[in-house]
Amino acid sequence: MTSTSDSVVIIGAGQSGLAGAFAVRAAGMHPVLLEAGHRTVGSWPDYYDSLTLFSPARFSGFPGAPFPGDPDRYPSRDEVVAYLEKLALDLDAEIHLNTRATAVEASGDGFVVHTDSGQEFRSTRVISASGSFTNPFVPPIPGRFSGQLLHVADYRSPKQYAGQRVVVVGAGNSAIQVGYELAEVATVTLAVRRPVQFVPQVRGGRDMHYWLHTLRLDLLPPSVLRRLFRSTLVFDTGIYSNALTSGLLDQRPMFTAFEDDEVVWTDGSHEHVDTVIFATGYRPNLPYLKHLGALDSTGMPLHQRGISRTHQGLGYVGIEFQRSFSSNTLRGVSRDAQYVVRALSIARK
Template sequence: MRDNSVVIIGGGQSGLAGAFAARDAGLRPVVLEAGERTVGSWPEYYDSLTLFSPAGYSGFPGAPFPGDPDNYPTRDEVVAYLDRLAAGLDAEIHTNTRVTAVEKDGTGFLVHTDADVQLQTSAVICASGSFTNPHIPDIPGEFTGRLLHVAGYRSPKQYAGQRVVVAGAGNSAIQVAYELAEVANTTLAVRRPIQFVPQIRAGRDMHYWLHTLRLDLLPPSVLKRLIRGTPVFDTGIYSNALMSGLLDQRRMFTRFDGDQVVWADGTGERVDAVIFATGYRPNVAYLTGLGALDNTGMPLHKRGLSLTHERLAYLGIEFQRSFSSNTLRGVARDAKYVVRAIADGRDTARTRLGSV
């Protein structure tokens, strides 16, 4: 490496994990965070959000999540936890600094920011998350009601008495639809039925078994064979809501028609709001000019190491190396892996496109 600096783009959970790993590897991390605090997108999530993993399985190595290990942390508790992590990190951190472009600079990189500041560095780790790049599928027709992604949803209050459709079959979709069903006529629109996984087995939270049986470490190639769709952890309240009729589940609608959604059987129904809980895509548009992305804007990488450039890496991508890659409990493992590869120069052979 030309020197020991590594610029980490993003100061949320992935960026902090990268900074801790870089510091421990003897590198000099420089964290660039677009927001005012190094807590990522957590303050922007909906009010009632809680982790699906208990506190005992939700902390960084050497920094356990405080409180009852069997408790499921809230959004605000996660924010406070990340604040404490950042306060204990001996690293150069710049908040309110948005990266606009990354370009090659000799054997390293030149990182441009919206503050008209340029940083030269030997390595770049992209940990900018995906919350600001929500994915909404292309649905034919136009909708004249309220249409939003779950990224813009906060609480059910403003939907009281309305007809609401939540599109999606993951954890966020069912959690939001369930609380909406208490105040509104709510339907889950899904492409395949929700796959419920018991939160508790044999008196233990499912994350105990994921950890004990090392299922959390399964690589994406194995996961693709074992998992179809998104498993939803359930204590029984969500499946009971569907069985009791409190919450409705229907096959995904096919198009919009003014203030209506047109269901798979061809019938139209007027609805007040459609909320898409259809995931996110990595927010790495600043790499477009570098040639590190495919034609859909997704990073070209293997296990978080770029396939196009040496000393360019990623953190926080879903299923990057395992089932837990983009979670509090798993991102530190990925951070240690990519940082060691960069520090030791072991990413060179991996960064030839086509060597997957």
């Protein structure tokens, strides 16, 4: 069993785990990262091929580690992968790859983290930073669908959908980006609960993320966000909104049911569809905390701003809207990590 008095065990070594490790190191403690995969990049290599960040490079780096290259460009998926691998190389931390956490057990005044490799790690502080990409959310839809049904987590490129009738479910950035590129080769509809809410990518000659940063809107807590916005904001240079107004792609209220190879629209009409792609988000994937009693009945962590409400010394990094609008993004995750590490340090003194 591995144990040191100043160690903090971090489950996950993607962007959230690395942010946690930098915060732990800055606090004078020893980060021990347990990563189920073989690279320190989290889920980034598994996203669709054309994915680019919606925030410019200048607002997408970790503190003290700016994104390389033109600060006003929008980095690609593969650039993010390379950036995270470089961060890990520069990080003075103990990293265990191919080591999946299987259970966290309360023990004495701390925890024992069990892994599939048989190793056990003991610490008074544990940070869960394993992300949610492996737990895509698909809402229940009445009926059965005989066509192709997938989540955007399994989508890579538009090639195989050429000539098809495709419905993309969702009104967020991924739904719009995937729907737009599919519309070049297929007939595409966005099925939405509420109309897409566009925000200009550039305002006053500056990217919107400049204003989010300058006006501190990126720090708004979830309670305020829920009052201000009823749906996800989609940053747009004009190409996505033009695609809707021009008819390249359309949006309709969410269909009500499946029936064989058809969807049933809200007006009762039936339409044949080849493929339905759900861009409906993800949920935290925390099976290793199930028996600890740290989760609610739906598997969501019981926490307040990333600090466990059930176990002293347990924290979270990388949960959507954990503390703010930018919580689970490259530009915001470090703020959350620093907050959580400070809170855990004080709690265990």
